[in-house]
Amino acid sequence: MNRFEYVRADTIADAIAALAQSAEARVLAGGTNLVDLMKYDVAKPSRVVDINRLPLKEVADTENGGLKIGALVSNSDLAWHPQIVKRFPLLASAILAGASPQLRNAATTGGNLLQRTRCYYFYDSSTPCNKRTPGSGCGAIGGVNRIHAIFGASESCIAVHPSDMCIALAALDAEVEVEGVKGRRLIPFEQFHRLPETTPERDNTLEQGDLVTAVILPATDFGSHHTYLKIRDRLSYAFALVSVAVGMTMEDGVIADLRLAMGGVAHKPWRNKVLEKTLHGAEVNKASFRHFAEEALRGAKGQGQNDFKIALARRTIVRALTQAARGTPQDQSDKTFR
Known part of the structure; x- marks a missing residue:
């Protein structure tokens, strides 16, 4: 594991400032993905910004009848939240289909959006991977690719997104609330994640200094359907x-x-x-x-x-x-x- 600077942010503004100073800065919330990547020498952040003190742990009603989910709400708390179970059971079901109870207790809403692929080659730093090292090649193309993409792949990358929660959020037309050096904005969920194209190292449309602060669910009632x-x-x-x-x-x-x-x-x-x-x-x-x-x-x-x-x-x-x-x-x- 490489040496890095540890910063504990007390406010959203502090977190944004710390992230904006380095392109290699990374956010630490539950740590269920980032810490693994650092242990495997896949992620090598110059700075780790701990956001666990930020006030982002609430689920609240929105004016239009939807819900606003704070980025630090744990997967377990979200899956069993009364309003999610009652009004968005599709999301609760998808979360419970993922990981294990122990991981869901630690994993966060924002972190789930930002988790990286589970491609064998991405996790093995001794093999070529354009996502990990741009320009090195894709070991999965022509290699072991049983779990890989059948849509949207490119000559640079055929990896898949691993989240269960995000699939439900896509179906629910969610929006991602982001705050950064340019202010606050909402990103439609379909525009948040990217296809690999020629820059597979970029998983999403966030910019340097951006911080995911919430997920917004519009009023949706499918009942039992x-x-x-x-x-x-x-x-x-x-x-x-x-x-x-x-x-x-x-x-x-x-x-x-x-x-x-x-x-x-x-x-x-x-x-x-x-x-x-x-x-x-x-x-x-x-x-x-x-x-x-x-x-x-x-x-x-x-x-x-x-x-x-x-x-x-x-x-x-x-x-x-x-x-x-x-x-x-x-x-x-x-x-x-x-």
């Missing part, structure tokens, strides 16, 4: 091979509104808003869901070992749409398919 379905190699403490978050509004037996985001398939949560509209007004049946899944996977490209993800994603979409339409969301406790 939602699900978070996560397919993985084992039932606990494993990242998604494919995951699907669905929120659906039903009127007179047909679909009035649909939100669907996928995880484990791209460098960011993957969503196709144009395609979602094709199911507006559609009757609930397997034929329409299968057609939707076929269209959703159009353009997907495997890398050899992960070709199976394309067929797996089709089936997962159909099952998730069926669960949401029936009002039988996936139970993250027993994980039995319904």
Whole structure:
């Protein structure tokens, strides 16, 4: 582990100032990802800015009927918060599908957004990785790529975003509140994370000195017509091979509104808003869901070992749409398919 300066911020302004002074400064909240990266000699920050004293641990109502979630709210507290369970059960379900109880107790809302990929080559500093060392090459292309992207990959990187929570936030049309040297701004969730293109070292659209302070959820009520379905190699403490978050509004037996985001398939949560509209007004049946899944996977490209993800994603979409339409969301406790 390299030597670094430790700064404990007492105010948001202090944190922004400390981050703005160095491009290699990093934020420390729960530390569940950053500390691992530092131990593996993947992250080498010149300065670590501890923000745990900042007043960012509340979940509060917004004027338009939504919720504002502080960046330091732990994943456990968020998943079991009464207002999240009641009004945003899709988010609660996605959080409970991720990590372990011990990690959820430490991990934070803001940190979850900023966690980095779990690509084997990214974590192994002895192998080439454009995300870790730009210009060194991508070991996963032509290498071990079973867990890698089928959408949005580039010649520089085929890694996937690892979060479960972020897939639900994408489906919920969340916004990310950021404060920085240029002031406060809101970033639509679909614009927060980036595809790799030629700069895979950049996971998101934050600028130097920016600090994530909250996540804003708009008023959304899917009732029981939602699900978070996560397919993985084992039932606990494993990242998604494919995951699907669905929120659906039903009127007179047909679909009035649909939100669907996928995880484990791209460098960011993957969503196709144009395609979602094709199911507006559609009757609930397997034929329409299968057609939707076929269209959703159009353009997907495997890398050899992960070709199976394309067929797996089709089936997962159909099952998730069926669960949401029936009002039988996936139970993250027993994980039995319904």
